[in-house]
Amino acid sequence: MRATLSSTNDFRIHYKENNAIWKLSSLFLQHIPFDTHEIIFFCIGTDRSTGDALGPLTGSILSESPIFPFSVIGTLENPLHALNLQHHIQQTQLDNPSAFIVAIDACLGQGSSIGQLLLHSGPIHPGKAVGKELPPVGDLSVKGVVNIAGFMEHAVLQSTRLHLPFEMSRIIARALQLAYNRHKS
Template sequence: MQEARRFCGDPRAALDLGRALRRILLETAPVLSSPPVVACIGTDRATGDCLGPLVGTFLRKRHPGWPVYGTLAEPLHAFNLPETLEIIRFKHAGRPVVAVDSALGASDSVGSIYVRKGSCRPGSGLNKNLPAVGDAYLVGVVNVGSGTALDHIALQNTRLYLVWRVAEVIVEAIEIGIGKQQWEGMAAAASADAG
C-alpha cells in the first residue's frame, strides 16, 4: 500500500501529501479530462467528525466547478453514503474518487494526516459497516481513540482548532494533488470558447 504521513504543523505537509496524492492519481487514471471526485465523509454533529465536511466546504467555495460531495451544509454520512456513492458512480463514471475522513488514533499521531492508495472504510473505528470509498484517501487523526464506546465521546470533545488546521492542510494537499491550475485553466479555456 502506498502511503505518506505528515503532521499538520509541518510547513511541507501539504506539498508532500499533495505530491503523494498526485502519484497515486496518475497510477489510477493516467489520462484525466476532468478533475477527480472528492468525497468528504463525516457529520457536522460532532466536532471530531466534521473534518470531511469542513474540507468539502472549503473546496466547494474555492473550486465551484469541482465535483465535491460532503459539506457542512450537506454532509456525506452513514445515512446517505450508499446512495451518494451510487450517484457518483452514475454521474461521474470513470473518474477516480478521492475520499477524505477523520480518524482517532494513538496520542502521538494526533494531528497527523495520511494519504493512501485504495479505499477507506468510514466508521470502521466505531464498528459501523459502511461501504468502502475512494481510489485514494486522506485521513486526519483528530483525537485519541481507545477502540471502545468512549470513542464517541472523544469525537464530541475534539478541539475545533485542530480539525480546522488539519482541514486547511488537506485542502491544500488536494489542490496540489489534483493540480488546481490545470483544471482552472481548462475551465477558463472552455468559458472563452463558449463566449
C-alpha cells in the first residue's frame, strides 16, 4: 500500500503502511507552510470516548514535545470539543487572524477504511458523524478513520478500542515532528 491521491486535494494513507511516518511527513511538508505563517493545531475530540480521543491524544503528544514549537489546542487534559470549539475558533480569529490552522479529528467510515489517515486541503467538519452541527475549521484537515459508520455512531465511538486512536495519534505526531525537522534542515 502507499499514500494515494483520491481527489485534487485529498490524500489517504494507512497508519500501518511501510514508511507511513516518512510519507505522511512528506505530505505535511507539501501542505503546511512551516516558514510563512503562524501555525495552530486544533486537536478535536474528547477523552470521554475512546473512538473520539484521536485529536486529544495527538495534541498531548505534540504539546509535550520540546522540539515542536507550535500552538496546540486540544489535549487529554484540556480537550477541544463541541462545547468549546466555537469559542476557540473565535478567539483564534481575534488573536491570530492570519494563522494557518491544522485540524485533527477522528471520523467513522467504511470497514475497509479503518486505520486510514485522510488529509484534505480545507476545513474539517467536526461532529458530522454523530449529527452535530459544528462550525468547519482548518486550512488543512487530518482525519483518522477509527471505526465503522452507519449505525449508532455514539455507541460505536464509545466502544472503539483505544489502541487504534492511540497508535494513529503517535503516527500523526511523529510525522508532524519529522516534517518540521525536515523543514528546518
